[in-house]
Amino acid sequence: MVARYLKHKGFSVFYLQNITDVDDKIIKRASELGVEPLDLARKFERKYLEDMRSLGVTNVNLYARATEHIPEIISQIERLMENGFAYETETGVYFDESRFEDFGKLSHQTDVDLERHRIEPDPTKRNPGDFSLWKKREDGAGVTWDSPWGRGRPGWHIEDTAITETYLGPQYDIHGGAMDLIFPHHEAEIAQMEATSGKKPLVRIWMHTGFLNVKGEKMSKSLGNFLTMKELLTRCDADAFRMFVLLAHYRSPIDFSEEVLNQSKKSLERIHLLIGIIEEQLEKTGELKNGEDEEIDSIVAAAREKFLEAMDDDFNTPNALGAIFDLVRDANRRINEKTISRKGLRDTFRLLEEFGGILGISFSPKSEKTTEEDKTSRPIELLIDIRQKLRAKKDWEMADEIRNRMKELNVVLEDSQAGGKYTACFKKISN
Numbered sequence: 001m002v003a004r005y006l007k008h009k010g011f012s013v014f015y016l017q018n019i020t021d022v023d024d025k026i027i028k029r030a031s032e033l034g035v036e037p038l039d040l041a042r043k044f045e046r047k048y049l050e051d052m053r054s055l056g057v058t059n060v061n062l063y064a065r066a067t068e069h070i071p072e073i074i075s076q077i078e079r080l081m082e083n084g085f086a087y088e089t090e091t092g093v094y095f096d097e098s099r100f101e102d103f104g105k106l107s108h109q110t111d112v113d114l115e116r117h118r119i120e121p122d123p124t125k126r127n128p129g130d131f132s133l134w135k136k137r138e139d140g141a142g143v144t145w146d147s148p149w150g151r152g153r154p155g156w157h158i159e160d161t162a163i164t165e166t167y168l169g170p171q172y173d174i175h176g177g178a179m180d181l182i183f184p185h186h187e188a189e190i191a192q193m194e195a196t197s198g199k200k201p202l203v204r205i206w207m208h209t210g211f212l213n214v215k216g217e218k219m220s221k222s223l224g225n226f227l228t229m230k231e232l233l234t235r236c237d238a239d240a241f242r243m244f245v246l247l248a249h250y251r252s253p254i255d256f257s258e259e260v261l262n263q264s265k266k267s268l269e270r271i272h273l274l275i276g277i278i279e280e281q282l283e284k285t286g287e288l289k290n291g292e293d294e295e296i297d298s299i300v301a302a303a304r305e306k307f308l309e310a311m312d313d314d315f316n317t318p319n320a321l322g323a324i325f326d327l328v329r330d331a332n333r334r335i336n337e338k339t340i341s342r343k344g345l346r347d348t349f350r351l352l353e354e355f356g357g358i359l360g361i362s363f364s365p366k367s368e369k370t371t372e373e374d375k376t377s378r379p380i381e382l383l384i385d386i387r388q389k390l391r392a393k394k395d396w397e398m399a400d401e402i403r404n405r406m407k408e409l410n411v412v413l414e415d416s417q418a419g420g421k422y423t424a425c426f427k428k429i430s431n
C-alpha cells in the first residue's frame, strides 16, 4: 500500500526486502528435522513469496538473502573495528554499545534502561548491551564462512545494514518492520551503519506496524492461535483480506475475528455492487442525463480530496476507506433518485478504479463464473460447519453421512488434524 501510494504521488520507489536465511533458530529447527539449514530456509522463502503474490504484494524490487552478502558483511565489520566501535573476543566480534552515543534513541531508552537488557549473555562482552556482529561457530552444514576472525557466521543485525548499504547506500528514506523490531534490531542497525559511515541519520522515516492479534493476544505459533495465509485465503479472497488489514491504521494492532473479516467482505461487496450497477447503466443508451452534473462533480471532488488528505496523513487508510464508502453511499443515492448523469457515473467509476489501484484492491465485481462458484461454495461451507459441530459432539455417524452424501455431489471433504486444531477443506470435482 505504501509503495503503491508513493508511486501514485510520482515518487520513484525502490523497495528492498531482506531475507534472513541464516540464524540460530533456522539451524536448530533444521537439525531437529534432519535437513540442511539452507534448504529449510529456501522452502520457507518460497512459501513466503507465494503468499505475497497471492496477496497482491507485487512492488518489491529486490529480495536480498543474507547468505549472498557475506563479503559485504565482513567488510562492514572490518570498518567498525577500524573505527573503534567493534572488538573481538574468543566467542566472536561485538559492537561496543558504550562507544555509540545515540544508542537507545529510537526506542527512547536511557542508559539505565539499556543496562537492564542482557541482549545476548556472554561473559567475554564488555557491556551487557553489546550485540554480536560475527559469531565464531563451526556447526551447521553450509552456514559457516571464513572471515578474518575465523570460521563463523554473521550476527542478525549486521546482515541488514550490509544489504541496505549495498543497494541503498549509507542513508535512505524509509525502513519498515513490526513494532517488536524497534529494540534491539533497529536500534542496532542505526548504531552499526552510522558508526561505519559517520553519516546521520541512517533512515529518515521509520514505519512500525502493529501486531495481528487474536482476542488481544499476538497471533503466534507458540500460542497456537495462528492461521496460515493459505488457510485464510480459503475463507476470504485476497481483496477482502487487504480491505480487512487497511481498515486499521498500520501502526495500530489489528484484532483478527471472523466478524471483522465478514464486515470487510460486506464493504467490498457494496463497492462491487455499485460498480456492477454503473456498468449496467452505462450500457443503456438514451435513459441517462447527458451534460454537466454539478452535484456529482462536487461529490467526486470531495471524495478525492478526503482520500488523498487521509493518505498524506501517515497513510491513514481507515479514513481513506471512509472517503470511498461516502462516495459509494452518495453515488447510490443519486442512482436511486435517477438524477445521476452519464458523466457522473463515469467519474465515479474512474475514481473508484483509481482508489482501488492505490490500495491494491480490485473494486470491480468478479466475473459471472466466480460469482456462481461463490454461490455454490456458501452452502458447502455451511455444511462443513455443521459437520464440524457434529464431530465436536462425537456424532461420527451423522458426520460421516454428511461427508458421504457430499461426495455423491462431487464434493470431497478432507479431514486433517493440525496442531490439535480441526481443519477441513473441500474441493469440487468438475466433470
Ligand SMILES: [Zn+2]
Pocket (backbone or CB within 6 Å): 018, 160, 185, 189
Ligand atoms: Zn532489519
